[in-house]
């Protein structure tokens with residue numbers, strides 16, 4: 001039906017539903033499952049899941065399982081069985097590491113083995129895509145389709161959804177307009193919108209860069225705390241301003257502002273990571289305790305924007321070798337790496353050292 005949502009639109013709905021604490025149905029050949037994001041699940045909805053008859057499990061990533069000392073039999077994830085007396089506070093405490101040190105005796109945990117954990121993996125991916133904690137309550141049921149119809153839940157065909165979520169959504173150039181800046185009056189802002197209803201990304205073009213030569217370029221990931229508030233915990237604000245200043249001085253350049261806050265985990269999760277850092281964990285350990293990988297960004301979209309703007313080769317302002325690799329793999333030549341070492345403070349020295357030691361940053 002032309003008026004019905006397609007898969008990408010259903011996924012956008014599912015993300016919104018999960019953020020509000022609504023269940024989502026996941027469909028496969030044997031029926032499917034109903035999921036709730038652990039972070040937004042409420043008591044009456046947990047009771048509703050239990051009333052379906054199956055045994056709910058709490059799916060967590062293998063990273064989170066390692067902190068919880070729960071066995072992960074399913075590769076990248078573990079299915080933790082809910083004790084009969086587990087209430088919603090138990091769910092939140094297992095999913096969220098904020099009180100791990102204060103109340104370390106959450107377990108021991110029994111995890112499911114055998115069977116297919118494909119729906120659970122999708123449930124975690126959906127929670128991540130909704131920028132929530134990467135954990136979900138999941139109950140498998142045979143009549144998931146019928147339940148979705150009666151309870152008016154968003155229903156996602158699981159296999160097709162997993163395929164679609166591997167790929168990067170196509171981006172559409174929506175508009176560009178003149179934007180005089182302190183570093184250069186010849187500024188333009190371009191807005192790109194993904195077709196999957198996700199975050200918009202921006203490109204700031206300085207001057208009229210020659211499309212036939214390598215362009216001075218920066219792929220900057222959003223950092224509300226550093227870019228806007230002047231946080232001393234990272235180097236993002238000074239890097240943003242230094243990159244624009246160099247483009248202004250050279251008279252040409254392109255800065256991509258990618259809305260991938262917190263290396264792709266979202267601001268709320270980044271602030272959770274900051275709280276863990278105050279408990280003594282470094283930036284990578286904090287991500288892992290939350291259940292995330294070190295870096296959840298998708299740099300392919302940077303390459304896609306550059307290509308849409310007609311750029312084939314860049315002088316990339318970065319210290320991060322992963323950005324260079326991804327540019328090259330996505331078909332954008334990196335003619336030169338331009339180091340961008342600014343903004344070291346006593347408060348971010350350990351953070352920068354961790355990036356060099358664990359993430360391979362070049363300084």
Ligand SMILES: Nc1nc2c(ncn2[C@@H]2O[C@H](COP(=O)(O)OP(=O)(O)OP(=O)(O)O)[C@@H](O)[C@H]2O)c(=O)[nH]1
Nearest residue numbers: 220221222223234260261262263273283318319320
């Ligand atoms: N999860 C998490 N994200 C952080 C932390 N500190 C900063 N960030 C995020 O890290 C990202 C830094 O982005 P960039 O400066 O573009 O990337 P980079 O990997 O440091 O690479 P270059 O600056 O190009 O060398 C931003 O999205 C910040 O919000 C942290 O402690 N935890």
Ligand SMILES: [Zn+2]
Nearest residue numbers: 223226234236
């Ligand atoms: Zn930052």
